[in-house]
Amino acid sequence: MTHSVESGPAPDHFVLPSTREESESFRPLVLDPARPDDAAALTALRDSGRPREIHDRIEDQVEELLHCLAPHDPFAAGSPADAVADVLGDRPAAYGRWIWYPWSGRLVHLLPEAEFRLVRTDRNRDKITREQQQDLLRRRVGVIGLSVGSSAALTCAMEGVGGAFRLADFDRLGLSNLNRLRAGVHELGLEKSVLCARRMYELDPYLDIEIHRGGVTEETVEDFIGDGDHTLDLLVEECDTPWVKVAAREHARRRRVPVLMDTNDRGLLDIERFDLEPDRPLFHGRTGATTADDVRDLDRDEAIRFLLTVVDERRLSPAMSDALTRVGRTLSSWPQLASGVMLGAALVTDTARRVLLGEPLPSGRPFHRPRHPGPRRALPARTARSGPVNRVPELRGEHLRLRELHAGDHEAFARILTHRVLTRYLGIDRMDAGQAHTAFAQSLAQPHTHPRRKYTLAVCAPDDDALVGTMGLLVEEYGSNAMLTSLALLPGAPVRGHGHEAGRLLMAYGFGHLRLHRIWAGHRSDHHFMPQVMHAAGLRPEATLRQLFRTQGCWHDVTTYATVAPEWKSQATPRELAILDGAAHLDRV
Structure with missing residues (x-):
């Protein structure tokens, strides 16, 4: 439908663009018919014959607006036509804005800016609030x-x-x-x-x-x-x-x-x-x-x-x-x-x-490669993206604390994964900067996976938020088992000598909040300092797995250790018992 544009005084500022100006223009003219000058400009535009198409669906837009504002009862128990008329009043053509697109010759009647954007982006909600x-x-x-x-x-x-x-x-x-x-x-x-x-x-x-x-x-x-x-x-x-x-x-x-x-x-x-x-x-x-x-x-x-x-x-x-x-x-x-x-x-x-929007997204070069056509497979549960964010609350010990990673950690995190010595005992080959940033992005996304299987946490000094190391837990997909992973402390870290405490804090969280029954860990058999770390963490020797993984061109044996919830809880410290006993109160945010 088309409404007549209200008349106004002859414009003293509105000049129609030349044909060349129209062909090179890129910005529309936004006119408010409630203002006398703009109403006069609309009249001049209409009288010029320049508009090749006048598009007016303002009633439909207002009806959508009412649905967006009150989805449960958009028309206040009345009829749609009456509700729309209440918004438009007795001069519908004076409501909203008229938009002149000189390059196409279209004159379009739209909602005012705030209402237009509310309706136009309404279907974004609540992926975007x-x-x-x-x-x-x-x-x-x-x-x-x-x-x-x-x-x-x-x-x-x-x-x-x-x-x-x-x-x-x-x-x-x-x-x-x-x-x-x-x-x-x-x-x-x-x-x-x-x-x-x-x-x-x-x-x-x-x-x-x-x-x-x-x-x-x-x-x-x-x-x-x-x-x-x-x-x-x-x-x-x-x-x-x-x-x-x-x-x-x-x-x-x-x-x-x-x-x-x-x-x-x-x-x-x-x-x-x-x-x-x-x-x-x-x-x-x-x-x-x-x-x-x-x-x-x-x-x-x-x-x-x-x-x-x-x-x-x-x-x-x-x-x-x-x-x-x-x-x-x-x-x-x-x-x-x-x-x-x-x-x-x-x-x-x-x-x-x-x-x-301030999400913790690090620098890097992530791939989003489409899969080749093939048999359809169900999405593994560990990568399904739905439900709340699973964040670990801060776990504070005597000499260090554990927290979730945030975007500011990427440089220190990358130093660990690109370090010639530290990676030797992590069971991985030394990464280049791009690989390390990709690994950091994947670790940063762990709280958004459901169910969450991987927990890579930052190790920090008690009163300093800087990442000085990492500690991880990998929850296995069968039984109630998990493996401690990723223990690494940067050279010169103020918490060196207390790496076992990071493991104990995460074990307390695992046995308490995650309701795990068994936690195990392993180290390269030629890493002679680690047995005392394992013992201090409360883990008992179990076995030697021959040539379990290959790094730096060589196969390596791994010595494994484990503990189960009842025996580990019997020797937990008061701080660890507080984490265990408080498991019911640790809300996932």
């Missing part, structure tokens, strides 16, 4: 590179992850872009920044979008990242130019802006938490001390080698690795698939939301 949604809509997101990046920007806008955006790309839409960009053939030659902004404004005309038509340059990079109240809250970097990739990160790190980058290959996502780690090396240290000046004048082959270093060629799919070596020879550019772009947009948006 209303309070979280409001927080997200106050954030500013920057996107550099609008081939892959345009889908990320559009998905963020769709989910309400960001209310303000900065978009940068110097390029225009070409026919070869249509294998992955949401655009039509009638938009060939249009600037990618304009195209992306239009799509986003058509989702939400109340967004605040800036575009950098010339891309990011030496003259604009500082303004793009911003300063003070105008600083980006998060940067998505998806461009191909080495200088821009490095310079954007240098400025983001200086302003403590986290950076995300989807590689558009095998679901590999880069997360750089410069907001938490202002001294973190760029690209997870893969490019060393390289600066933007160092990559300013790279030729094609040098640029490809640099990009391969950035993304870590070993982790790329064989097809992508091969393609990058043939760009400019037998391939016009590197391959990018629509499915990969859409997957990347989803990963970027999901990660951006979690970062902006």
